[in-house]
Amino acid sequence: MLEVKNLHVRVDDKEILKGMNITVAPGEVHSIMGPNGSGKSTLAQVLAGKEAYEVTEGEVTFQGKDLLDLEPEERACEGIFLAFQYPVEIPGVANTYLLREALNAKREYREEKPLKHVEFGKLARDKMKALGIGEDLLKRSVNAGFSGGEKKRNEIFQMQILEPTLAVLDETDSGLDIDALKIVANGVNSMRDSGRSFIVITHYQRLLNYIVPDFVHVMVDGKIVKSGGKELAQELEEKGYADF
Amino acid sequence: MAIVFDGTRESYVEGLSEFLGSGQEDTPEWVADLRREAISGFGELGFPTLSDEEWRFTNLEALRRGSFSIAEDGISDVSMKTVNSYGFSGLDCLRLVFVNGRFASSLSDAGYTREGIVVKALSEAIREDGDLVKDYLAKYADYEKDAFISLNTSYFEDGVFVYVPDQTVFEKPVHVLHVSTDEGRPLFINPRNLIVIGQSSDAKVIEHYVSLSQSVYFSNVVTEVVCGENANLEHYRLEFESQKAFNFSTLRVNQQKNSNIASHSILYGGAIVRNNVHPVLAGEGCNSDIYGLFMSEGRQHMDNFMRVEHASPHCDSRQFYNGVLDGRSKGVFHGRILVHEGAEKTDAKQTNRNLLLSDTAQIDTKPQLEIYNDDVKCTHGATIGQMDEEALFYLCSRGISMKTAKIIMLRAFTNQTLEHMSIDSVREALENTVMKWFEQRLGNGDGR
Numbered sequence: 001m002l003e004v005k006n007l008h009v010r011v012d013d014k015e016i017l018k019g020m021n022i023t024v025a026p027g028e029v030h031s032i033m034g035p036n037g038s039g040k041s042t043l044a045q046v047l048a049g050k051e052a053y054e055v056t057e058g059e060v061t062f063q064g065k066d067l068l069d070l071e072p073e074e075r076a077c078e079g080i081f082l083a084f085q086y087p088v089e090i091p092g093v094a095n096t097y098l099l100r101e102a103l104n105a106k107r108e109y110r111e112e113k114p115l116k117h118v119e120f121g122k123l124a125r126d127k128m129k130a131l132g133i134g135e136d137l138l139k140r141s142v143n144a145g146f147s148g149g150e151k152k153r154n155e156i157f158q159m160q161i162l163e164p165t166l167a168v169l170d171e172t173d174s175g176l177d178i179d180a181l182k183i184v185a186n187g188v189n190s191m192r193d194s195g196r197s198f199i200v201i202t203h204y205q206r207l208l209n210y211i212v213p214d215f216v217h218v219m220v221d222g223k224i225v226k227s228g229g230k231e232l233a234q235e236l237e238e239k240g241y242a243d244f
Numbered sequence: 245m246a247i248v249f250d251g252t253r254e255s256y257v258e259g260l261s262e263f264l265g266s267g268q269e270d271t272p273e274w275v276a277d278l279r280r281e282a283i284s285g286f287g288e289l290g291f292p293t294l295s296d297e298e299w300r301f302t303n304l305e306a307l308r309r310g311s312f313s314i315a316e317d318g319i320s321d322v323s324m325k326t327v328n329s330y331g332f333s334g335l336d337c338l339r340l341v342f343v344n345g346r347f348a349s350s351l352s353d354a355g356y357t358r359e360g361i362v363v364k365a366l367s368e369a370i371r372e373d374g375d376l377v378k379d380y381l382a383k384y385a386d387y388e389k390d391a392f393i394s395l396n397t398s399y400f401e402d403g404v405f406v407y408v409p410d411q412t413v414f415e416k417p418v419h420v421l422h423v424s425t426d427e428g429r430p431l432f433i434n435p436r437n438l439i440v441i442g443q444s445s446d447a448k449v450i451e452h453y454v455s456l457s458q459s460v461y462f463s464n465v466v467t468e469v470v471c472g473e474n475a476n477l478e479h480y481r482l483e484f485e486s487q488k489a490f491n492f493s494t495l496r497v498n499q500q501k502n503s504n505i506a507s508h509s510i511l512y513g514g515a516i517v518r519n520n521v522h523p524v525l526a527g528e529g530c531n532s533d534i535y536g537l538f539m540s541e542g543r544q545h546m547d548n549f550m551r552v553e554h555a556s557p558h559c560d561s562r563q564f565y566n567g568v569l570d571g572r573s574k575g576v577f578h579g580r581i582l583v584h585e586g587a588e589k590t591d592a593k594q595t596n597r598n599l600l601l602s603d604t605a606q607i608d609t610k611p612q613l614e615i616y617n618d619d620v621k622c623t624h625g626a627t628i629g630q631m632d633e634e635a636l637f638y639l640c641s642r643g644i645s646m647k648t649a650k651i652i653m654l655r656a657f658t659n660q661t662l663e664h665m666s667i668d669s670v671r672e673a674l675e676n677t678v679m680k681w682f683e684q685r686l687g688n689g690d691g692r
């Protein structure tokens with residue numbers, strides 16, 4: 001599904017990714033762990049198409065297409081979703097409005113009919129319950145004045161509505177208490193199936209008790225230095241990153 | 245024969261006797277006297293220059309060089325169909341139409357004169373309700389201190405007169421449509437409106453300025469409002485003049501005890517535009533909410549001049565102005581809050597936000613607080629910026645095209661002011677206009 005080969009990325013003349021490789025097959029959950037500044041978030045932003053990140057070398061293929069050739073919105077319509085580490089506040093734009101626009105953009109891309117208000121409302125309400133999101137949060141401006149937990153839950157809610165093929169979760173667990181963490185994990189687990197993949201970026205092994213990955217990668221200084229099964233996460237929790 | 249002003253101070257001063265002699269013969273003597281008095285004000289003042297502190301960002305050289313004349317007749321050029329196209333869908337309102345400053349009765353609804361309410365053309369009111377008009381006309385807009393008010397007071401032809409007596413709610417919004425047409429030479433148009441709301445009464449007035457051609461003209465509007473004790477007025481000024489017009493306007497409000505006004509200014513057209521909003525919170529416990537949205541492109545110049553005068557204790561005022569500027573256009577926000585000595589417990593707030601869509605657009609924003617009382621709360625804040633790249637990326641990462649993302653962001657920005665309009669059909673019409681304007685700005689590309 002996703003193949004990242006020898007990816008080099010610069011930001012403001014500084015090389016952040018230095019030959020990153022990862023291959024994700026359909027249905028797999030990969031976790032990327034690593035110390036601060038190792039380039040985990042850069043990878044997430046590059047996959048989503050952030051312009052400020054300059055790819056100097058390497059390639060990224062998503063479902064047979066050259067991902068780097070696509071604009072951010074095209075990537076989203078092709079099935080990529082990024083749950084932001086720091087979701088952006090957009091005063092004046094209602095959450096529900098953003099979601100309906102986004103979903104209908106994706107449907108239009110796939111040459112499907114746009115959803116009517118009523119249909120969208122029903123879809124949203126069904127998903128909201130499981131995430132403990134109230135009606136008021138739908139009506140409020142996107143992320144404006146949301147608590148940290150609300151922002152992260154809102155990202156997962158968007159993911160559930162947009163039903164991506166590949167979801168990249170960038171530290172979605174950071175700053176969450178255990179109850180919120182469980183809600184987020186349940187939101188992810190309920191979407192796991194043989195056709196959908198996840199890249200879960202995290203600092204903490206704790207999340208992986210609830211979202212059990214197929215593979216764990218250790219990222220240090222812009223590349224993957226070690227890969228293994230879920231037991232690798234436990235090892236990292238005990239020993240830290242000092243050995244790398 | 246048309247009266248022509250060649251741009252000099254003298255031509256405007258000397259033109260008045262000719263003006264009074266042609267078509268103004270049936271005007272009562274008190275109005276003629278008022279006009280003479282006002283033009284002597286202009287004779288002393290002349291047009292302001294850049295060295296005038298209140299005009300330092302707006303250059304009137306082109307106006308001083310321009311030659312303008314009083315309109316002869318444009319009414320026959322305007323059809324009912326055209327007038328209807330400027331209506332607000334589904335709005336039950338009372339419409340009065342003026343063409344090049346003159347009342348077009350054939351295009352207007354019949355005036356309203358029931359239960360003491362009077363809504364009619366000011367020219368008719370001067371003839372038929374002279375005693376009523378005399379008490380208010382030119383009593384607030386100071387023609388001795390402001391050159392444009394002097395000129396308007398000297399040369400006004402018509403506008404709306406709204407009088408709502410005490411304890412009366414006038415449900416129907418009054419839609420005052422001022423249309424300008426091309427008469428083949430640059431016109432000098434002076435709309436004059438007078439709105440008087442009695443004690444505990446309510447009214448809504450929409451002043452709407454449109455042009456059927458992209459011609460050059462000099463329009464100079466003065467609106468005086470008297471908002472009686474405990475009265476409520478919602479006022480709209482929708483400026484859609486020709487892109488080549490010089491447009492000056494003054495909204496002068498006198499607020500009596502416990503009265504409320506909401507003022508909405510939308511500036512869209514015009515080459516050089518100056519919009520003065522000047523409420524005086526004269527009685528205790530008044531509330532003034534002043535909203536504005538200006539959109540400029542090309543080489544448009546839009547100058548928003550606020551003067552909010554707190555003259556009594558316990559009054560609140562809110563100024564909320566947003567500007568969107570594109571091309572090589574220039575904007576000015578001059579927000580003056582004047583708190584008089586006796587106006588303790590004043591709570592005045594001013595916000596001006598500006599969004600620059602191009603590298604060549606320019607905005608000068610200047611708050612000015614003049615406070616003569618210690619027990620007040622006055623705040624001001626101004627921002628100038630471009631569209632938030634992070635937010636655009638966030639929207640695009642959800643599958644929304646860059647063009648749509650930009651439109652969403654611009655709408656969010658403009659809605660900060662539009663959302664305060666209580667007449668839904670007016671707000672919706674403006675939202676549509678704003679959308680079209682954005683789409684033009686963004687062109688046919690993908691928005692990048």
